[in-house]
Amino acid sequence: MTLLSFMGTEGKSQSKVKMAKNAPVFSNFIYEGKDQVYINNPLKEGEFYNPILQGAYPDPAITRKGDDYYMVHSSFAMFPGVPIFHSKDLVNWTQIGHVLDRVSQLDVHDTRISAGVYAPDIEYNPNNDTFYMITTAFAGGLGNIVVKTKDPLQGWSDPVKLKFDGIDPSLFFDDNGKAYVVHNDAPDKGTELYEGHRVIKVWEYDLEKDQVIAGTDKIIVNGGVDLEKKPIWIEAPHIYKKNGRYYLMCAEGGTGGNHSEVVFVSDNAKGPYTPAPNNPILSQRHLNPNRENKVDWAGHADLVEGPDGKHYGVFLAIRPNEKGRVNIGRETFILPVDWSGEFPVFVNGLVPMEPKLKTPEGVANKTGKEGYFPNGNFTFTDRFTSDKLDHRWIGLRGPAKLLLHQQKKDLRLIRFR
Numbered sequence: 001m002t003l004l005s006f007m008g009t010e011g012k013s014q015s016k017v018k019m020a021k022n023a024p025v026f027s028n029f030i031y032e033g034k035d036q037v038y039i040n041n042p043l044k045e046g047e048f049y050n051p052i053l054q055g056a057y058p059d060p061a062i063t064r065k066g067d068d069y070y071m072v073h074s075s076f077a078m079f080p081g082v083p084i085f086h087s088k089d090l091v092n093w094t095q096i097g098h099v100l101d102r103v104s105q106l107d108v109h110d111t112r113i114s115a116g117v118y119a120p121d122i123e124y125n126p127n128n129d130t131f132y133m134i135t136t137a138f139a140g141g142l143g144n145i146v147v148k149t150k151d152p153l154q155g156w157s158d159p160v161k162l163k164f165d166g167i168d169p170s171l172f173f174d175d176n177g178k179a180y181v182v183h184n185d186a187p188d189k190g191t192e193l194y195e196g197h198r199v200i201k202v203w204e205y206d207l208e209k210d211q212v213i214a215g216t217d218k219i220i221v222n223g224g225v226d227l228e229k230k231p232i233w234i235e236a237p238h239i240y241k242k243n244g245r246y247y248l249m250c251a252e253g254g255t256g257g258n259h260s261e262v263v264f265v266s267d268n269a270k271g272p273y274t275p276a277p278n279n280p281i282l283s284q285r286h287l288n289p290n291r292e293n294k295v296d297w298a299g300h301a302d303l304v305e306g307p308d309g310k311h312y313g314v315f316l317a318i319r320p321n322e323k324g325r326v327n328i329g330r331e332t333f334i335l336p337v338d339w340s341g342e343f344p345v346f347v348n349g350l351v352p353m354e355p356k357l358k359t360p361e362g363v364a365n366k367t368g369k370e371g372y373f374p375n376g377n378f379t380f381t382d383r384f385t386s387d388k389l390d391h392r393w394i395g396l397r398g399p400a401k402l403l404l405h406q407q408k409k410d411l412r413l414i415r416f417r
Contacts, residue, residue: 026384033377037293037355047356048091048365049375051317056329057083059236060314061121061170061302063131069304070152071314072099072133073332074118077111079103079395082120082133084152085373089307089363090334092372095391099133099147099156106159107140108397115139119236119300121170127177128207134181136167144169144183146210160210164203164217171205172239172269179205180269181212182248184235187222196232197223200250202239202270220271224252225262225279232258236300239269242339248273249281249344251299255330258285259299261315263343276342282315282335282349295319295353297330303337303344308360311337313346317353 043049053060059074067088075081080098087093100106100117108116120135133156134146144166145159162169166185173179181203186192200221203212224231233254240247248264260283264273284298301315316330334357336347348354359365368374382390 028384029380029382031380033379035377038376041355043356043365043376046359046365048359048367049355050335050353050357051319051331051333052091052093052314052375053085053332053373054328054375055331057332058316058330059119059300060316060332061238062304062314063122063124064304065124065126065131067307070122070124070131071332072120072122074120075100075116075394076118077108077113077116077139077397079106079108079398081106081108081117081137082135083391084122086152089360090304090312091359091363092366094372096153097391098394099152100137100159101155102158103399104158105147105156106137106142111139111397113396119168121238121302123171123173125171125173125179125207127173132171134162134169134171136169146171148210162212163214164201164212166201168235168237170236170238172241174241174269178269179207180239181205182220182237182239184233184237188219193223193227194230194232196254197230198232198234199223200234200237200248204270218270220248220266220273221250221264224250225264225275234262238302240303241269246273247344249301249303251301252280253283253285253299255297255300255316257296259283259297260285261299261301261313261346261349265343278343278345280350281344282313282346284317284350284353287352291352293319293352293355295333298333298349298353301346306336306360307363310360311339311344313337313344313349315346 057073060071062071069087071085072082081100084099085093086096115138117135117137122133124131130148132148137145144162147156147159149156166183169181169183184198185201187199199219201217202220204216206213224234231252234250234252236251238249246266246269252262253260260280262279263276263281266273284296295317298317301313303313306312314334317333318326318330320326335349337344338347366372368378
């Protein structure tokens with residue numbers, strides 16, 4: 001589904017709101033999907049559509065607490081920021097709101113469209129029963145920030161500004177109680193070898209102060225899998241622990257036609273890390289550019305254990321139109337992950353992706369029903385009769401409520417003075 005937004009501004013000095021003369025009035029909104037790919041590929045019992053979130057939901061990150069899954073996405077200059085979804089089974093998703101839903105958390109009133117908030121990571125720390133969302137916020141002078149909560153349904157704290165540069169931070173909580181931050185950064189001054197040369201750094205993290213520990217930073221990946229091949233834009237790192245070993249998974253190649261996902265392994269959270277021999281473990285590059293139902297740019301992934309005990313990976317990808325344009329943005333896809341060997345591999349992640357997947361064992365597809373997010377060709381109707389706007393109505397560079405006036409049975413555009 002195309003991202004729904006009203007364009008507006010919101011700044012610290014804007015306090016008076018006045019109804020525009022002859023303001024447009026909307027009594028209802030209807031979106032109806034008629035995508036040929038869904039007409040040609042109707043669902044059968046035990047199937048669901050991929051992408052799992054259609055439209056502009058880029059840079060997914062996912063975490064699990066018990067039977068509950070939470071997933072977040074980039075929002076850039078939109079407000080509120082960082083949409084968050086909940087699921088019990090990785091198939092049926094409900095948007096429960098946004099992580100950054102207060103201006104005290106996020107001020108994007110003068111932010112470029114491609115800036116703002118991007119590449120969020122969400123992690124649950126079982127050692128203190130707390131959820132963390134860490135991200136880069138190039139807005140309001142924030143930089144890299146972290147917020148936290150005991151319950152994602154009850155809102156999140158104000159941000160803590162973190163004392164490191166770079167982008168795409170993520171947290172890792174070891175089972176011994178230690179915590180770490182990994183992120184993309186520029187090479188040390190004077191060591192950059194080519195355009196797009198980046199590194200991955202790791203820091204120890206103080207859970208009491210919610211801050212990286214000064215002097216603990218270390219470069220654990222220089223350039224990418226093979227520096228001699230001049231890999232570009234190593235980013236979006238995540239650390240996982242399995243069978244006593246540490247796995248670092250990153251995006252490589254830049255968000256475009258060369259995008260991919262790669263993985264490294266180490267016996268220590270702070271490295272050294274060795275790349276897997278079978279990298280990349282996910283990519284749609286080097287495939288026939290004229291393939292049917294084209295999915296491209298696959299990468300920027302995160303892993304989680306599913307309800308069936310198997311691993312799954314969420315990631316961004318695009319579905320370009322017939323002219324190669326990406327009108328609906330970067331969407332959220334999912335694939336099963338085979339981790340029966342030493343390294344995780346996305347199942348069918350290196351061949352042309354299909355529009356349908358098998359549901360995990362025991363999971364029923366309820367998308368579009370019982371309050372779950374719709375998928376495929378669906379109709380969305382909003383008659384503006386509820387007390388609050390749907391979470392999909394968002395503002396550009398500020399709260400939508402400062403641009404819209406909701407009455408009992410309609411929605412009116414307003415202007416600032």
